[in-house]
Amino acid sequence: xxxxxxxxxxxxxxxxxxxxxxxxxxxxxxxxxxxxxxxxxxxxxxxxxxxxxxxxxxxxxxxxxxxxxxxxxxxxxxxxxxxxxxxxxxxxxxxxxxxxxxxxxxxxxxxxxxxxxxxxxxxx
Amino acid sequence: xxxxxxxxxxxxxxxxxxxxxxxxxxxxxxxxxxxxxxxxxxxxxxxxxxxxxxxxxxxxxxxxxxxxxxxxxxxxxxxxxxxxxxxxxxxxxxxxxxxxxxxxxxxxxxxxxxxxxxxxxxxxxxxxxxxxxxxxxxxxxxxxxxxxxxxxxxxxxxxxxxxxxxxxxxxxxxxxxxxxxxxxxxxxxxxxxxxxxxxxxxxxxxxxxxxxxxxxxxxxxxxxxxxxxxxxxxxxxxxxxxxxxxxxxxxxxxxxxxxxxxxxxxxxxxxxxxxxxxxxxxxxxxxxxxxxxxxxxxxxxxxxxxxxxxxxxxxxxx
Numbered sequence: 001x002x003x004x005x006x007x008x009x010x011x012x013x014x015x016x017x018x019x020x021x022x023x024x025x026x027x028x029x030x031x032x033x034x035x036x037x038x039x040x041x042x043x044x045x046x047x048x049x050x051x052x053x054x055x056x057x058x059x060x061x062x063x064x065x066x067x068x069x070x071x072x073x074x075x076x077x078x079x080x081x082x083x084x085x086x087x088x089x090x091x092x093x094x095x096x097x098x099x100x101x102x103x104x105x106x107x108x109x110x111x112x113x114x115x116x117x118x119x120x121x122x123x124x
Numbered sequence: 125x126x127x128x129x130x131x132x133x134x135x136x137x138x139x140x141x142x143x144x145x146x147x148x149x150x151x152x153x154x155x156x157x158x159x160x161x162x163x164x165x166x167x168x169x170x171x172x173x174x175x176x177x178x179x180x181x182x183x184x185x186x187x188x189x190x191x192x193x194x195x196x197x198x199x200x201x202x203x204x205x206x207x208x209x210x211x212x213x214x215x216x217x218x219x220x221x222x223x224x225x226x227x228x229x230x231x232x233x234x235x236x237x238x239x240x241x242x243x244x245x246x247x248x249x250x251x252x253x254x255x256x257x258x259x260x261x262x263x264x265x266x267x268x269x270x271x272x273x274x275x276x277x278x279x280x281x282x283x284x285x286x287x288x289x290x291x292x293x294x295x296x297x298x299x300x301x302x303x304x305x306x307x308x309x310x311x312x313x314x315x316x317x318x319x320x321x322x323x324x325x326x327x328x329x330x331x332x333x334x335x336x337x338x339x340x341x342x343x344x345x346x347x348x349x350x351x352x353x354x355x356x357x358x359x360x361x362x363x364x365x366x367x368x369x370x371x372x373x374x375x376x377x378x379x380x381x382x383x384x385x386x387x388x389x390x391x392x393x394x395x396x397x398x399x400x401x402x403x404x405x406x407x408x409x410x411x412x413x414x415x416x417x418x419x420x421x422x423x424x425x426x427x428x429x430x431x432x433x434x435x436x437x438x439x440x441x442x
Contacts, residue, residue, distance in 0.1 A: 022344050022385075055423065058365055058381050059338040065369060086422050093415045094381050095366035 002052075003031045009117035011110050012044040017052035020060030029063045036067055041075025045113040049106045051082035061094055068099050081109035125326045125442045126193040127356060130214075131186030131207020132434040134332075134362045134377065134399035135236050138185035144405060151179045177435075178406035184436025186210070187236040188332055188399060190358060194323040196302040199226040202319065202330045207436060208240025215246050222251040227301045230258035231332050232316040233266035242271050242278065252285035257292050257300065259307050259317045264289040292317075308350050310334035311343070312376035320350060326442040327353070329392075332360040332399045335376045336386070338369065344389070351390035355442045358434065359383040361397040361416070380416040387429045388420070395420075396440070397433040409433065 001024045004015040012035060020028050039046045048064070056064075064080070071078045081103040083091065091097050103109035110121050131137075152175060161167050171180045189207030192200040199215060201208070215223050223246055231237055246252040256263065267289075271280040292298060294309045294317060304322040309315060311334060318331035329351055337343055351357050362377040380397055387395040397416060400409055413433040420431050 022338070022341055025338075057385055058369075058379070061365060061381075062338045062369055065366075089418065089422055090381075093365075093419050094379075095364040098366060099370075 001028055003028065005035060007044065008110065008120040009114065010044050011047055011114050011117040011121070012039065013047045013049050013106060013110075015049040015052060017054075019055040019057075020053065020063065021055065021057035022059040025057075025059040025063050028060065029066065032063070032067060036070045039071045039074070039076040039078065043076060045077040045117075046071060046079070047106060047109045047113065048078070048080040048100075049082050049109075050080055050087055051084065051106070053084065053087050056087055056090055058094070061090075061096055064096065065099065077113050079103060079109050079113060081106045125195070125321075125323050125328065127328060127358075127440045127442070128191040128193060129189075129207070129434045129436060129438045130191060130201075130211040131189035131203075131205040131240070132183060132398055132400055132436055132438075133185050133187050133205075133236075133402055134360070135187070136402045137187050137206040137236075137239075138402040140182055140185065140406075144182075148179050148406075151175075155179075176407075176410060178410040181435070182406050183400055183409050183433065185402075186436050187239065188231070189240055190330060190398075190434075192303070192321055192328060194302050194321075197224045198301040199224060200229070200301050200303065200321075201226065202229045203231055203237045203332070204228060204239075204241040204244065205237050206240045206243075209243040209245075211240075212244040212246050216249065221249065223249070224253075225301070226252070226254045228254065228256045229305070229307075229319050229330070230256060230260070230263060231310075231318070231330070232312060232314060233258075233260055233262060234314070234333065235270070237333070238266060238270055241267060242276055247283045247285045247287065250284040254285050254287045255290055256287065257290045259292050259294055259309070260315065261291070263291070308346075311337060313374075316376070318350065320354070326355045328442065329354045329357045331357060333376055334360050334378055335368070335374070336378050336382050338382070344386070347386055348389045351386055351392050354390065354392045356394045356396060356440060357383075357387055357390075357392045358396050358398045359387075360399040361412075362399045362401050380412060381419065384416060384420050384423065384429065384431065387431075388423065388425070388427060391427050392429055394430040394432065394440070397431070400433070 186207035187205030188203040316333040361380040365379040365381040
């Protein structure tokens with residue numbers, strides 16, 4: 001599991017790659033934790049770009065739930081985007097689509113959470 | 125070995141309503157239009173092959189009671205939920221007035237797992253012998269308590285059968301009724317115990333009322349070992365994963381998603397969803413089963429797990 005992070009204006013995009021399961025979920029949670037603390041009402045909007053995520057187990061999904069539980073009460077925003085079909089089905093079967101707004105692309109997610117950040121995204 | 129389900133519902137017995145029955149009838153009759161069902165054979169074929177399970181049948185509504193039939197003289201059953209009433213009648217109908225020893229294995233003593241015992245007719249039968257096995261020190265007290273005034277008219281002490289309670293130690297193998305059996309502690313309010321049964325090269329794990337903590341790799345490893353290579357795992361899949369780890373966290377139950385993962389890790393042959401949510405109707409339960417089958421397909425690597433769901437009256441031969 002790898003994790004990339006990029007900032008586009010006031011949007012933070014976190015991009016895990018590979019698999020998140022019971023063998024590495026702690027590492028994933030440790031990696032995103034410092035970023036979550038910034039995602040308050042006045043902080044960046046958080047977009048999980050899951051385009052490179054191949055598989056997520058229940059232990060991995062728990063990490064996303066922890067992220068939502070941490071960010072939302074502080075007035076922050078967290079969404080997921082660009083899921084591969086397999087991961088999208090796992091989200092739906094687990095009912096995690098009820099927790100997260102889901103977007104087909106990162107661009108669509110950014111357009112929703114912070115339209116002003118689109119130009120930064122497009123500029124790369 | 126044969127497994128027969130007498131009760132598969134979680135928490136509370138659940139009856140079909142007249143509205144449920146009418147919806148099934150309407151769907152079946154709509155589907156029958158133009159099919160020329162003018163013989164019993166055609167009707168049977170239509171019911172068996174053309175209709176969804178949730179239209180032609182029902183998952184049933186009795187709470188936990190599962191019989192194991194290894195082929196010996198004695199009876200073996202897990203839990204005494206409301207399904208025990210029908211099981212008891214079956215015992216007397218097939219074995220006569222003096223049935224062989226009935227071995228009961230108790231996961232725990234929450235109400236839905238003992239409530240069938242006051243209606244278990246062998247307990248009222250002189251000459252019948254019932255041996256109730258379990259790991260809880262409160263086992264006998266719970267059975268006596270539910271049959272005491274003011275909540276039940278027949279006190280436990282008035283039962284005619286010879287009833288004894290046998291304390292088992294977790295993680296210990298026993299030879300009982302021709303089966304090798306090992307209990308394992310599970311995470312549930314007041315504790316629950318799963319049982320691994322082995323007989324003649326076949327293995328069945330009965331694991332209900334068991335919540336799995338996803339942040340505990342040691343627990344995952346322990347259950348993987350307990351389920352390892354089992355021919356059948358009867359698994360508490362009462363909640364969705366989201367519910368199990370959010371609003372219903374610490375309510376003591378698990379999900380279909382965790383069931384598939386543990387079955388895959390342990391290379392289980394057949395995962396049977398059990399302890400169905402009483403709030404769900406037959407259509408919802410069938411939908412969850414289809415999703416679970418799909419999840420196994422999506423996440424399969426080099427091992428295939430057959431996924432099915434328990435229903436009252438179902439038999440599985442191993």
